[in-house]
Amino acid sequence: MLAELHLHLYGCIRPADLLRHLAARKRIRWDFYEEHMRAAYGVVPPVREVVERYRKGDPDAEAEFAGLFVFGDDDAGDFDRFQAKFNLLGAGSALFDKRSGLADIRTEVARFAAGIRADHARNGVRYAETRLLLSRTLAGPRDRAVLDTLLAAYDVPQAGTTERLALSLSRKDPWAAWDRVRELALGPHGATVTGLDFCFFEEGFPPKDKAGFFAAVKEFNAAHPDRALAILYHVGESFRDKSLESAVRWVHEAAELGAHRLGHAIALGIDPDVFGTHTRTEPVAERRDQIAYDLAHAGGLRAAGVTVDEAVLEAERASLPADGTVTIAYDAARLDEVRRRQDYAMSRIRAAGVVVEVCPTSNRRIGGITDPAHHPVHRFLAADLPVVVSSDDPGIFGTTLGDELDWVCRHADGGAELREHLVETAWRSRSEVLTGRHA
Ligand SMILES: [Zn+2]
Known part of the structure; x- marks a missing residue:
């Protein structure tokens, strides 16, 4: 029973389906x-x-x-x-063309949703969770046309594949959609809306800013256990604007704030040696947060072999300018220490039961991890983290969930036993299971 847990709607469209759509489209x-x-x-x-x-x-x-x-x-x-x-x-999409009418949007979404469902059936996927990023409020007429169509297409109890939707929210302002999210989750097709997702550019949006929102989701879940929503969070996929320490911390913080599954989390498990000797720059605010993290986790970090000297950190904090950036130089010793920080964060994430979603082809082609040996999945598996393998955008990547599982098993030397373990982990990491909808 294959479960695909990390998909984006338009990324699932196969070339043949897109070509047919384009050929039929006037504009x-x-x-x-x-x-x-x-x-x-x-x-x-x-x-x-x-x-x-x-x-x-x-x-x-x-x-x-x-x-x-x-x-x-x-x-x-x-x-x-x-x-x-x-x-x-x-x-060629009516959805992305402001001049298209609502009827066009409905036709397009219904057709693509049917094509994707058929694709899942062909590839043995019995359960799929797809994310969709619409407008910030999810409340305009175009949003409504898409969501009405999609949820009706998903709400087919006897179908071979169970299709579920995660609403992607604005990283800048998730509250803007909160009324609509609750309306959808409690509405007639609410059984098909099982998660909330945060995707697209992560730089500039620290997970800590979501604490209040995550708390509201948890409150909603406690009040409506049969319509509880999982928090799915893309994090640690792109971190060019910060130190490696901060990148690891962001992943750890997203988990501790209550995310159920983390998307990619490359920063958490990538071999720091990949980066070699180099320097990185980050905003002073990030350095401040990093110092606070080191002080708060001093005991655990030390136990993992990270040097934490409170007096030195306090002195550094006192000397930081109000804003601007700090530059950090990485040599072999510091890269090695980042590895121990990753070990510590992974141990905490494992203890919290948070699941990590791994999308190998996506990481290879967008994340730039060219050597399979550097892929974070090896460390995730070694740390015994719950790992689910998925394909992110199988249509444009020309991949399938089976291909992704094959890649992991081949490069992690796991064979049939690992494959079975990954398939089983995915099945029990479905949003509706993690949130206790199906207790
Ligand atoms: Zn994604």
């Missing part, structure tokens, strides 16, 4: 797609021509289109390139 914003491709790749692929040839019945067009659309290993290493290719989904 495609080619300029939008082509401009971004030119900026990210320096060239514009002939997608426009291939769609035209498909319209005229060219039998080779479908394979050629798939080759141009899929974000493959050769494309890897750059989020801008991923976004440029992803923009083809937006260019």
